Amino acid sequence: MTRLTKVAPLLLRGRVSAGHGLVDLLAIAAFTLSSWLLLIVLAGVNTFYQRQLMPPAPFVQALGADAAAGVTQLVFWTWLAVCAGVLLIVPVMSLGAGAARMGALGRDQRLSTLRLLGVTGGQAVALSTLETMLSALLGAAVGTIGYLLTLPGWALLSFEATPLSAAEMLLPPAAIAGVIGLQVALAGLSSVSGLLRLRISPLGVARRQPRPGLKFWRLLAVPAALVAWLVVSGLLSFSRDLTLAASIAMIALAIFMGVINLVGPWLLQLLGLLLSRFGQPSLLISGRRLLADPKGAWRSVSGLAFVGFTGAALMSVPGMHDPDPLTAILTADIQTGTYLTVAIAFLVAAASTLLNQASSVLDRRLEVRQLGNLGVPLVLHSRVRLVSVVAPAVLAAFGAGGMAAFFFALMPKLGTNDLGYWSFTAAMAVGIALVWAAGEACRPLVRAAANSAQAAD
Amino acid sequence: MTNSNATLSARSISKSFGDVHALVDVSLDIPAGQSVSIMGPSGSGKSTLLHCLAGILKLDHGDISLGGEPVSLSSDAARSRLRLDRMGFVFQDGQLLPELPAIENVALPLLLQGRSRTEAFTRAGDWLGRLGLAGLERRRPGQLSGGQAHRVAIARALVGAPAVVLADEPTGALDQATGAEVMRVLTAAAKGVGASLVVVTHDAKVASWCERHIEIVDGQVLTDFARIEAA
Known part of the structure; x- marks a missing residue:
């Protein structure tokens, strides 16, 4: 594996100079958007859950005499937020998976060459997956920065008669780290599953397996x-x-x-x-x-x-x-x-x-x-x-x-x-x-x- | 060497890329039905000549005509149409559309010309049969061997009954035996329909399948001679 870590930076540089930089840039942009949206969706659900536990004052005031009964219904908002999250989570995660597949573009031929040079099939897959996970990490980091910078903007929206606040929409650090980890892991899995469809033989043949x-x-x-x-x-x-x-x-x-x-x-x-x-x-x-x-x-x-x-x-x-x-x-x-x-x-x-x-x-x-x-x-x-x-x-x-x-x-x-x-x-x-x-x-x-x-x- | 029945004719053509003079005052005539190899070392200008003959590259100087019709002066759209209607191409790696079965790859130029689906598929099937690919019509390029894929590409190049077939290193990606087989099929099929054949190659064995040989060095024609048939 140490040989691989020596080779990986060379390949990465070669990939950028060979014109695949645009591909990687697009993949990183997609990882960025995917992470940013994933954080927003989770932050939204978390906000409604926190408000269910601690009803916001403007909501209680707006309901007046019905407040006591009203706060028991806040769970409904949480459910709706979960519903919206379920609706969005699949396409958002798919965007990340698509970015991983895109990042693998043009790698098949290079992997074939590496196989000819004596790299094992597993090492070839590991090299490519490592690159993809690196892109995902970079994208997730940029997405997180975007998420943090745009937090004050949520105050423009109001739910439960209460404007959203940056503090409410800020997820705990562990959750943010979890999202980044999930994004990187998903990218790695997508990359591996994409590469498994390539038959990278020692003869350097990299033919895509037909899909049933x-x-x-x-x-x-x-x-x-x-x-x-x-x-x-x-x-x-x-x-x-x-x-x-x-x-x-x-x-x-x-x-x-x-x-x-x-x-x-x-x-x-x-x-x-x-x-x-x-x-x-x-x-x-x-x-x-x-x-x-x-x-x-x-x-x-x-x-x-x-x-x-x-x-x-x-x-x-x-x-x-x-x-x-x-x-x-x-x-x-x-x-x-x-x-x-x-x-x-x-x-x-x-x-x-x-x-x-x-x-x-x-x-x-x-x-x-x-x-x-x-x-x-x-x-x-x-x-x-x-x-x-x-x-x-x-x-x-x-x-x-x-x-x-x-x-x-x-x-x-x-x-x-x-x-x-x-x-x-x-x-x-x-x-x-x-x-x-x-x-x-x-x-x-x-x-x-x-x-x-x-x-x- | 001039020929009054020339199909493809180039007159004093020149092409430069920046300071690199890829072609310098090249003239040649390729009669109908003749097969010509264009050889030369790497960087000699042979692929540039092929791309100029096809109207893919615009000339700096000179004229090219196909059957009297100007290739070099018309618009890009007109040149594309000319290529579609009157020229066929075979590339080094076959370059078939991966999602399309063999028969659809071959029928594509005819469909692009506006022929009916029935006519296009009938003619495509006929060509695949002629080139020994009967029964493989529904296979996709990924399910064909290198030699079979090249034969599909040859069928695609010839299905529109072109006046000239242009081949750029047509056997470059194949082993020697398969390459020889592809050249045999290509020269025979082009001759069969009376099309001229221009093959760019750096391989003397590939060139030996052609009737005439042109050698290009530094963008200029160094030698141009016809093969002498054994008596």
Whole structure:
């Protein structure tokens, strides 16, 4: 291992000078965003939990005579914060995992060379994983600094009739260290799992193992969830206990998230199959790319799916006329919380798309240039990117939204509230537009790849 | 050497990269159906010549035409279209799209030309069969051997019935036996459709498959001679 520690800095320097610096920079930026958001999500949940233990004075004052009963309901805010956290945690962690995979870009060939030089397979994997974990640590450190610097900004938001304070949003040092450790460990795991798909033989062959197609059984999760939902919605209808109802809703949400995560990639695979049946080259290529890695495409847009699901679910929660002070505060907080969750989910989806597309372009630099040599116009790459990015985003947002609308339509007593279908559609359109814009941000990279200097041999 | 039936014609072309004169006043004509090797040491300008002939690089001086149609003067979009419609390419590493099965890789140029899916796939399947790849149509590049992948690349280069096929170190990534097999298939297939073939290589064995040999040194044509067939 000491030999490896001598070699690692040389390889790192070589990687930067060989032009992989941009890849690593993007990966570190993604780790930064992922850590920052992870800290925010945890800090939010922690804040509501602390307020549940020690109700804030403005909240008690706002409730007046109902304060005693009101403070017992603060657990509901905690549950909602946990729900939002559950919604966000998967896409945020996926962003970190995506960054780890991106950091491994271009390493396969180098690992093959190292194998030829006598490095064992395990040592080769360890070298690459070490580099990725180093990037993750750097990103997590920058993300933590960002989190600490932006703490005072949370005072602009108010929950439970009380503005958030920097002190409330500051996690204990152990928790911050835990997040950094988790980020680094996750990056290491993602790197190892990505490298295990490469067969790094002593002959220097580094060929990617083909991924098996996703199986039809994933769809069975939908009828199973339907049955579970009918039971849960029945319990929710009869429950008068807000905490119990929140607990049941929380379990239902977790089940739905699981179902969406199971079915989403399979649907993207189906979409890829359908697109590849067309004779248009842009549809054919985007369809094949979706088919090649439906799970990867899903990771980029899963945040949109979760937001789509939640948005459509919230449409089904009826609004109230002349609410009591507690309900008024709760309604306002749900609205603020939804906006915040949606904004973070959109940010993560856009960042994931940018990362995936940039990674895809950098991985295919030679391919782009040589397709240009064949006479393939640059506009083809733009069209492929458009379809590859927007089609999964639309399917995720509206597919999950449609699923939520269907499930909630089965629940008695629920109609639609003021949010309405148009607001939902507009919000999803904004999310999809953000994802599209993130994809388009890679256009200069494609142009640079196509115009990269030809050898003057 | 001039030929009134020239398919690809270069007239006094020059190309520099900064202070490096990659090509200096090069003229040549490549008749229809002829196979030509371009050899030279590393840095001699042979790949630059190939890229100029294809219209990938813009010339500093001179003209290039393909069947009388200017290659060097038209816009980038027009040059791309010309390459798509009238030229075929074979690269050192095949460079197929990894997600597409062999048949779709071969059909791609035809689909880009606007041909129907049925026609494109029929012709692609036909070419794969001709090159001994029947039964492997649905395999992806990662599931093919190096030689098979190169044959798919050759099928892709020829499926659009190009006037000229340009090959840049087409066997560079292959062992000697597979390289020889690829050159046999490439020269025979190009001759079969009457396409000119221009092969850039530093390997004399690869060059020996061609009818004519051009040697470039310091951006200039040093020798240009045709192979003398044994009686």
